[in-house]
Amino acid sequence: MPCNERLAKRIIACLDVDAGRVVKGIQFQQLRDAGDPAELAVAHASAGADEIVLLDITATSEARKTLVETVRRAARDLFVPFTVGGGIRTLQDAAQVFDAGADKVSINSAALANPSLIGEIAGRFGSQAVIVAIDARRGNGTVDTAEVFVSGGRTATGKKALQWAREAEERGAGEILLTSMDRDGTGLGFDCELTSAVASSVSIPVIASGGAGNAQHFIDVFSSGHADAALAASIFHFATHGIGELKETLRREGIPMRWPC
């Protein structure tokens, strides 16, 4: 029984949610309304998204109840992996969104403030359920200088992205979600050099994010960037590029894709 197939590269649709509505900013600002998270999650999955990420970008305490309800609604008819991030600070916060139907949580600021949270969630729900999100900025510097930012990109931590990615893996993270803040929302393409550096520093999958503008950018991040998955938001919500069309283009270019999807 020969099995010659390859693991597919994943295309992940990200819904940035503010107070129960999907929005997408340019470099974390200038938010535009793009619709209902539950409807969009199912629509993206039907269109071929391999995975859905819901990031709550407000994450204020009042909005938390709304988030859990949004997760529950979005998860109901979703049968692809579903990740929730934004404002998850404790094991209890994580347990709440898992109970609402999430398969993975993405933690960022809280993991930096309290690195043992990674192991706590992994210990209870498994490493496959913990994504550590890293927002990195390097300006014109080399990949070694890329620094980790928190609080939606507002606060520098002094930590280096490569070192933090390795530490996150050691502490039990199952995947790394790497966002280039230099590229986020610009449509200029992923930071392939930084993605490749992180991918070769860890053995867990790396999801590249920030900068997707066209199909070539995805080809680049899967080939020279060695990403296992790529995430994009605004490129899908505003129908500038259908997911199915994107995946077919990538498949024709020799990138392994889940197809038909």
Added chain:
Amino acid sequence: MIAIVDYGAGNISSVKKALEHLGADAQVTSDPSVIAAAQKLVMPGVGHFSRCQSLNEHLRKSVLDAIKSGKPFLGICVGMQWLFAGSTEAPETPGAGLFSGECSRFAASVKSPHVGWNQLQVRPGSRLLQGVNRGAFVYYTHSYRAPVIAETTACTNYGGTFSAAVERDNIFGVQFHPEKSAEAGLNILENFCAL
């Protein structure tokens, strides 16, 4: 009623949700009397194989009795691995030994864990995989895998070939997550519900 066996190995709400979506009456339980009363059993499980220790201590007899009585049983991920003799991930924790062989870690030549969508090579004649296309994509997340044996009904290649699905009489196991594998996964769960 389908009993979803809960032995503390991770989040199982998505399995329940998928079975309910298909119209099944599914109940998450760690109660031997509920397992005894169920028509079918689904046993999910993620994470470390040592989690099966608590299964062995509290529910092993109930689950094995249900299987012996002919009730359809579906093990998912670690739930499938438990059907084998054991796993090198936790040598002190025995599996059920219903299938021969031991689960082991992926070769060092590939990234581990194996996370994402990969293809099935389906052998003809499987009841569980009826209607699933040859080459269908399913979602995986695991670091250990079961060997290909006589009862293997589908395999996947990742640093070598491993058992994606096994089947003998009323005993079924899948290494991937049907509840997260879109249409192909729902097709498989629907086949199990219809047994």
